Amino acid sequence: MVAALGPEQTSIPEIAKAAGIPRASLYQFFPDKYVLLACLAERHLSAVAELVEALCLRHADASIERLSKALVDAASDYYDRHPVAAQLVLGGPHSPSAYGALAAAMARISAAVRGALTERQPAPRLPARPDVAALMVEMAFACMRHGYLTEGRITPPVRREAVRAQVAYFAALAAAAGR
Numbered sequence: 001m002v003a004a005l006g007p008e009q010t011s012i013p014e015i016a017k018a019a020g021i022p023r024a025s026l027y028q029f030f031p032d033k034y035v036l037l038a039c040l041a042e043r044h045l046s047a048v049a050e051l052v053e054a055l056c057l058r059h060a061d062a063s064i065e066r067l068s069k070a071l072v073d074a075a076s077d078y079y080d081r082h083p084v085a086a087q088l089v090l091g092g093p094h095s096p097s098a099y100g101a102l103a104a105a106m107a108r109i110s111a112a113v114r115g116a117l118t119e120r121q122p123a124p125r126l127p128a129r130p131d132v133a134a135l136m137v138e139m140a141f142a143c144m145r146h147g148y149l150t151e152g153r154i155t156p157p158v159r160r161e162a163v164r165a166q167v168a169y170f171a172a173l174a175a176a177a178g179r
Contacts, residue, residue: 034095044085045105056116076154090148110134
């Protein structure tokens with residue numbers, strides 16, 4: 001229903017009707033549609049975070065460009081395969097609780113990227129502030145969101161720009177830290 005109608009047109013009464021359950025049963029768990037949408041967004045964000053964590057472990061010794069490409073492609077593929085996730089995460093957040101779920105997922109993803117960056121040998125000397133991993137994740141997310149909002153999906157050129165932005169930022173910081 002969210003995929004067909006969009007988050008704003010989706011309603012608890014229509015969901016209850018489609019599911020064949022009383023409205024009160026849904027309201028017991030979800031006091032309004034925004035709580036329900038935030039729950040759906042949180043599930044998708046958790047799935048993306050798990051995917052990123054696994055890729056960070058698998059590609060810990062890869063070049064920054066290869067790691068970034070793997071992460072951007074995996075997240076983009078997920079959003080392209082799950083239109084509800086794309087609407088709720090890339091098109092949102094639609095409520096304060098959904099924003100909280102997004103912030104928590106971004107922190108989790110940033111931690112995985114930070115781990116992959118610091119496991120490199122020799123470990124890069126990067127500043128403690130700004131949080132390089134968090135900014136890299138936010139750059140990729142901004143590119144993916146732009147692609148979704150302007151084209152309805154995350155196209156290959158947008159993916160390349162997300163990788164290019166991350167790699168250039170990391171290289172500039174690494175060069176500055178090496179001086």
